Amino acid sequence: MSQSKKKIHYAWWVLLGLVVMVGAAKGGIATTGGLFLTPVTEDLGIGMGSLTLYFSIASIVTMLSLPVAGKMIAKYNIRILLVVAVMLEAGAYAMFGFMNSVWGWYLFAIPMAMGSVIVTQLAGPVLINNWFKKHKGLALGIMVGAGGLIGAFLQPVAGNLIASAGWRNTYIFLGVGVMAIVIPIVLLTIRKAPQQIGLQPYGMEEVKEDTTVNAQTATNGGVAATIAKKSSAFYFLVFFFFCETSVAAFNQHVAPFAMGLGYDVKFAGNAMGSWSVGVVIGALFFGFLSDKIGVKNTAITAMLLGLVPVGMLLLVPENPMIFKLATGLYGFVVASLGTLGPLLTTALFGNKEFSQIYGLAITGLAVAGIVALPIYGFIFEFTGSYTYVLYTIFIMLLLNVGAIILAFKGKKKLEKAGHWN
Template identity: 55%
Template structure:
């Protein structure tokens, strides 16, 4: 083994940087937003529904800007784009602290969402896809787990800040802290591609030694134009929509359990198992992708989800059965950050990955607008979540069909000559 092979590949340093700034964007900005809602409504005298409408504004902006964001990531310097994105997202978050009317939240939701498109949706999968030829799934799993870990730390810290300093000061402190940490990390660590440093992606050397054409490494797959003519692309959008809709049910789990006769303490303990499922699932799914491929991992994960829903429908006897079911749903939720990017790579390669992934992610954005309130309306009209659980069961079955059909669509792309190499 040569001396160079003993060194840590720079891809792992990029992953570390990505875990930090994506974790901050998700865990220290997006995930703590709910902690501010009650003190704001009490202080400003506005309704909860009136205030939380800014989440819908953010979701709509995300949906509109996702395809644009993918093109910008492909066209401009990655570090510059991400630094601007952090300033937009964290800066808007900080400015919430000076707003006197709910219209301020509606207005600031625009830069918050535009920056978040890059930081929380596109950047991680795109950079990992560029830097990792081998252990791509593990890297995605680590990234997903890091987001959950940062969120677990940020929640009590921000809660304490709000209690001690008030919501206005807390907005300002958190937003500034994210910028102060994330901007230097992006500037010092993140590089657009291995070629920029005269390197190859992690694991490329082993691929070449295995007999593959070394010239294929940079431009495998199909163009965005070809992808959009394929059934595989639209099936992937549907998969994104359904898997995000399924994960959105987690917000209703405490209400579901209380409706079943359990107390708040029981619900809190069960939600702890949900977060455990997210953290463990992120790593396990990532490793499975590397071992058995994204197709088989996706099918396995959907079957796990079906088992979880069946347990919630028919085996709600106590903490063990309910906790296991909710923990398995946590594993499914973790798949959003791992299976989505991995399936995109497997189906369409990396030739125009950022454009394809960001556009397919419209399924995620649309689901964020539709699914969460839909579960609430089902509960309001029926008095329970039973209908919602059956709907989720159908979504899992549809996703299995989508994955199988999408890979058949990929085979058609290859047969027509749009794909430039063998399967990822």
């Protein structure tokens, strides 16, 4: 008994695999995309709004792929599925380096998004939900923070590579590099569920020892997806994902925002590195805080904190130190999306049909990508400034405070109606 307790539970090895996979895919691909916008538009003579439409195409594909991807994760071998998904995402990203027309970005955005849905959005929360009954919030925070930590390293590297080797070679280097690192790690560490290797989820023994109704409800109870998706709590959760993702989407525009103020691409890469450092700290902080003061209070705190960096970017963006500090704080706040999104879903609807409900709710994320990213680009293209974008983000943060409060009121209605069981 004592020997088994001293062993590292395999759940932590799964988490390590997710850390590398999600960290490399987000830090090496998703968050570096903005660094290429200005060099590509200047080199190929493409408008900023026209190029950023590829983000919208990716978001449309994401929205259409989410329900299919959820079913595929449940049905097929998770390691084979993840290997194919990584090849689609990273391979398509590398192909951007060979393109001479904006249509190339539109075309390869499709396989890139199809792979990204599984690699960066669904696999992590689903696998953590399968493997962890204890420290689930911490595990999510570590996974999200990994994207920031790896991004903190890769953002400046990517910025310097673009400046020295050109945007084409940098696209290829990042895409091929992600495949070379992630695929072996996935094959070595990832397993879909502990039952596959004769284990129980981490912390299950402690849950079984606790015989209280609250513990049983928290572990097994919840709302059926058919009921949840018709509730006000669900619609406010979707709205939360939409606004928070729209807020987070500004990361793709930090580089052109900086360069529009007169900073060079190296500075923009360093600023995005500050963003990534903020993500690391924020992911762990919000995961820890949710265990202490609850998910609802933590989410409200995150939205209010977001007003600070937005205000700094509106008032004193010309100061380089303030700009870097603001982007770091911004990253700190948006880390709450990856950490609190799954936790809010569980808090509102339980574990009963988590993957189905979460997969539906994050369509708000995809819709935000369709709408926010190109709108930000077109606003910059037409006005030469991101001022109106930042004002919009400020308002969305305030609206999200209301959405969180109303979502939990909707949860009480579900409980009173007897739908939570």
